[in-house]
Amino acid sequence: xxxxxxxxxxxxxxxxxxxxxxxxxxxxxxxxxxxxxxxxxxxxxxxxxxxxxxxxxxxxxxxxxxxxxxxxxxxxxxxxxxxxxxxxxxxxxxxxxxxxxxxxxxxxxxxxxxxxxxxxxxxxxxxxxxxxxxxxxxxxxxxxxxxxxxxxxxxxxxxxxxxxxxxxxxxxxxxxxxxxxxxxxxxxxxxxxxxxxxxxxxxxxxxxxxxxxxxxxxxxxxxxxxxxxxxxxxxxxxxxxxxxxxxxxxxxxxxxxxxxxxxxxxxxxxxxxxxxxxxxxxxxxxxxxxxxxxxxxxxxxxxxxxxxxxxxxxxxxxxxxxxxxxxxxxxxxxxxxxxxxxxxxxxxxxxxxxxxxxxxxxxxxxxxxxxxxxxxxxxxxxxxxxxxxxxxxxxxxxxxxxxxxxxxxxxxxxxxxxxxxxxxxxxxxxxxxxxxxxxxxxxxxxxxxxxxxxxxxxxxxxxxxxxxxxxxxxxxxxxxxxxxxxxxxxxxxxxxxxxxxxxxxxxxxxxxxxxxxxxxxxxxxxxxxxxxxxxxxxxxxxxxxx
Amino acid sequence: xxxxxxxxxxxxxxxxxxxxxxxxxxxxxxxxxxxxxxxxxxxxxxxxxxxxxxxxxxxxxxxxxxxxxxxxxxxxxxxxxxxxxxxxxxxxxxxxxxxxxxxxxxxxxxxxxxxxxxxxxxxxxxxxxxxxxxxxxxxxxxxxxxxxxxxxxxxxxxxxxxxxxxxxxxxxxxxxxxxxxxxxxxxxxxxxxxxxxxxxxxxxxxxxxxxxxxxxxxxxxxxxxxxxxxxxxx
Numbered sequence: 001x002x003x004x005x006x007x008x009x010x011x012x013x014x015x016x017x018x019x020x021x022x023x024x025x026x027x028x029x030x031x032x033x034x035x036x037x038x039x040x041x042x043x044x045x046x047x048x049x050x051x052x053x054x055x056x057x058x059x060x061x062x063x064x065x066x067x068x069x070x071x072x073x074x075x076x077x078x079x080x081x082x083x084x085x086x087x088x089x090x091x092x093x094x095x096x097x098x099x100x101x102x103x104x105x106x107x108x109x110x111x112x113x114x115x116x117x118x119x120x121x122x123x124x125x126x127x128x129x130x131x132x133x134x135x136x137x138x139x140x141x142x143x144x145x146x147x148x149x150x151x152x153x154x155x156x157x158x159x160x161x162x163x164x165x166x167x168x169x170x171x172x173x174x175x176x177x178x179x180x181x182x183x184x185x186x187x188x189x190x191x192x193x194x195x196x197x198x199x200x201x202x203x204x205x206x207x208x209x210x211x212x213x214x215x216x217x218x219x220x221x222x223x224x225x226x227x228x229x230x231x232x233x234x235x236x237x238x239x240x241x242x243x244x245x246x247x248x249x250x251x252x253x254x255x256x257x258x259x260x261x262x263x264x265x266x267x268x269x270x271x272x273x274x275x276x277x278x279x280x281x282x283x284x285x286x287x288x289x290x291x292x293x294x295x296x297x298x299x300x301x302x303x304x305x306x307x308x309x310x311x312x313x314x315x316x317x318x319x320x321x322x323x324x325x326x327x328x329x330x331x332x333x334x335x336x337x338x339x340x341x342x343x344x345x346x347x348x349x350x351x352x353x354x355x356x357x358x359x360x361x362x363x364x365x366x367x368x369x370x371x372x373x374x375x376x377x378x379x380x381x382x383x384x385x386x387x388x389x390x391x392x393x394x395x396x397x398x399x400x401x402x403x404x405x406x407x408x409x410x411x412x413x414x415x416x417x418x419x420x421x422x423x424x425x426x427x428x429x430x431x432x433x434x435x436x437x438x439x440x441x442x443x444x445x446x447x448x449x450x451x452x453x454x455x456x457x458x459x460x461x462x463x464x465x466x467x468x469x470x471x472x473x474x475x476x477x478x479x480x481x482x483x484x485x486x487x488x489x490x491x492x493x494x495x496x497x498x499x500x501x502x503x504x505x506x507x508x509x510x511x512x513x514x515x516x517x518x519x520x521x522x523x524x525x526x527x528x529x530x531x532x533x534x535x536x537x538x539x540x541x542x543x544x545x546x
Numbered sequence: 547x548x549x550x551x552x553x554x555x556x557x558x559x560x561x562x563x564x565x566x567x568x569x570x571x572x573x574x575x576x577x578x579x580x581x582x583x584x585x586x587x588x589x590x591x592x593x594x595x596x597x598x599x600x601x602x603x604x605x606x607x608x609x610x611x612x613x614x615x616x617x618x619x620x621x622x623x624x625x626x627x628x629x630x631x632x633x634x635x636x637x638x639x640x641x642x643x644x645x646x647x648x649x650x651x652x653x654x655x656x657x658x659x660x661x662x663x664x665x666x667x668x669x670x671x672x673x674x675x676x677x678x679x680x681x682x683x684x685x686x687x688x689x690x691x692x693x694x695x696x697x698x699x700x701x702x703x704x705x706x707x708x709x710x711x712x713x714x715x716x717x718x719x720x721x722x723x724x725x726x727x728x729x730x731x732x733x734x735x736x737x738x739x740x741x742x743x744x745x746x747x748x749x750x751x752x753x754x755x756x757x758x759x760x761x762x763x764x765x766x767x768x769x770x771x772x773x774x775x776x777x778x779x780x
Contacts, residue, residue, distance in 0.1 A: 380659065381640075384657055384659050385640060388653055391649060398640070398641045398643075399639065399640055400626045400641070409625075412627045426637050431630045444756050445631055446627040446631055447628060448600045450624075478722060498719060499718075500722075521726050522719075527596065527714055527715055528596060545716065545726060546596065546600060
């Protein structure tokens with residue numbers, strides 16, 4: 001193969017470091033961490049100096065940096081806040097693709113010639129974004145052959161020199177000294193399946209232990225050896241390390257007639273109304289692509305107003321952009337546009353909404369088993385859930401997530417299915433996700449039925465007086481009778497046997513979140529066992545050992 | 547000519563491949579209890595009695611661990627921590643809030659399309675037409691529809707397989723000390739057609755070590771587990 005002729009497309013990548021922190025409105029000069037599912041997603045430079053790192057548990061990061069400010073992660077907020085940045089780049093080229101909030105890319109071929117070369121273009125892009133950020137965050141720009149090398153170049157930029165331009169053909173030499181961990185920068189769109197993200201992380205780990213500590217060292221290994229040992233992901237990593245464009249060859253530009261559009265009459269001024277239409281449009285797009293065996297990885301959303309203003313944005317996503325995911329991105333885009341500054345805000349309602357599939361790949365959802373039957377059910381599951389969520393609302397469809405806690409309901413919570421990627425592994429759903437001990441929690445078995453809202457109960461002693469638990473954690477009298485709420489049993493049942501109390505002192509350091517509770521297990525005359533909890537002098541039914 | 551040979555080969559090999567696929571696997575204590583040694587795909591299973599929630603989760607744990615997706619519709623009080631302790635893989639469990647009765651059949655039908663196990667707890671009487679439609683859908687997709695708890699007469703006719711807990715006794719609690727640690731349950735299993743005779747089994751649900759186990763081997767007079775038509779190779 002003629003390697004010299006094969007070179008990545010010149011790409012400019014704009015990268016705003018620590019974007020989730022910036023989007024949350026926090027100052028980068030304070031120790032801040034953005035946390036999702038108990039893990040750090042992003043942190044400010046100050047926090048990083050204190051030892052906080054991505055993927056760290058919340059508690060661990062707080063112990064390393066006690067004054068750390070913890071903020072919740074909100075992908076919607078990240079995307080909304082990034083909208084002005086992406087809009088600023090529209091002044092340079094119409095083909096800006098946002099692959100994730102905080103990072104945007106475009107091909108430089110046209111704009112570079114217009115603005116007099118890559119260097120002036122990069123400088124201009126950095127200046128435009130810096131203006132759009134209004135001093136809230138910093139920006140780094142990289143230009144190189146291929147989006148991976150450009151992303152690496154953007155990481156090498158520094159506040160003093162916000163733009164790094166790699167000479168054409170020089171990308172391999174440029175990225176050679178970079179650490180092998182840089183492979184994790186690979187864009188999601190290059191991975192066929194969501195699960196490959198973890199494979200890349202594992203690959204980086206293995207390569208490091210094999211002594212291939214830089215991209216250059218990996219590039220020097222024969223491509224066939226890497227493919228034989230590490231499969232397609234390894235081959236992809238090797239192509240990237242050689243400074244080649246990693247875009248898989250199976251990405252196609254779809255036929256223009258696949259675009260779907262809807263006229264909005266009367267014009268819609270509210271985001272919610274437009275999103276409603278977008279959802280139906282996305283369903284249509286999904287179906288027509290599905291009929292051709294295609295899945296969309298980049299979609300262009302175009303909104304036009306009554307006064308002819310047009311807003312276009314490209315959205316990339318790994319694997320499959322489901323109908324719900326497309327509707328979500330329309331919401332982010334329109335949120336950003338309609339609530340933007342007065343100069344960029346549209347002056348009239350939206351009259352037309354178009355979804356254009358920009359890049360498609362062969363759909364992999366339905367792989368049939370050898371003798372019929374599905375071997376991979378995820379895609380069908382995802383589709384069925386999207387349908388049910390459409391009927392009942394997004395909140396009605398949830399998946400379990402282990403959180404830790406003392407009560408059975410706290411230990412495993414639920415999270416809306418729209419917020420997770422079912423195709424990927426979900427370690428948060430495994431009981432070993434939460435490793436910390438919870439003093440005062442009851443040992444297994446847990447109650448098979450828990451009451452979503454605690455229901456009042458009464459616990460009485462032999463003489464009919466209410467039973468209490470003292471401040472020292474001892475019970476005032478042996479429970480002799482309990483009165484349980486409606487769905488379980490009405491009236492008073494005699495207690496056959498009981499155990500407890502298990503006192504639990506929660507968040508004693510926190511004046512508002514402080515709770516003192518005590519639990520007892522009781523078995524009533526019909527053989528049913530229940531878990532009761534006492535708080536602030538009142539008993540509640542917490543669960544039933546069904 | 548080559549295609550007809552392939553067809554022949556396919557026909558010969560098919561029953562072997564399907565026999566293993568016909569049932570969803572269950573954990574060892576349930577194998578001697580269930581007709582066919584597993585949960586037959588395309589069937590309706592009903593569970594009732596005290597402890598039926600735990601029994602359901604223990605019954606489905608093996609299928610979930612071996613890769614089947616489960617969805618629970620309207621089981622608002624399901625204890626997820628307990629489900630995990632009984633061996634269920636929470637990574638492949640999805641919970642759907644209880645739909646209003648008018649939408650219940652549509653939601654369940656949509657889920658039967660994709661999930662291998664659909665867990666329902668109808669609180670209203672299911673119309674016979676809806677029930678027939680759902681049963682046909684489950685048969686068509688090879689899914690198992692499981693009713694646990696809820697209204698006893700919700701399903702218009704008897705399920706293909708019913709498991710009823712007739713007796714459940716916890717042990718471990720004393721007056722003011724100890725803790726619940728094990729439960730002994732008596733389960734009656736009744737199927738249709740060949741399996742119409744009631745089988746009775748005593749289980750630890752759970753045993754003191756947290757596992758699910760048979761108290762004693764199932765009586766030996768039970769019929770041998772159903773063997774699907776083995777392939778006849780000349």
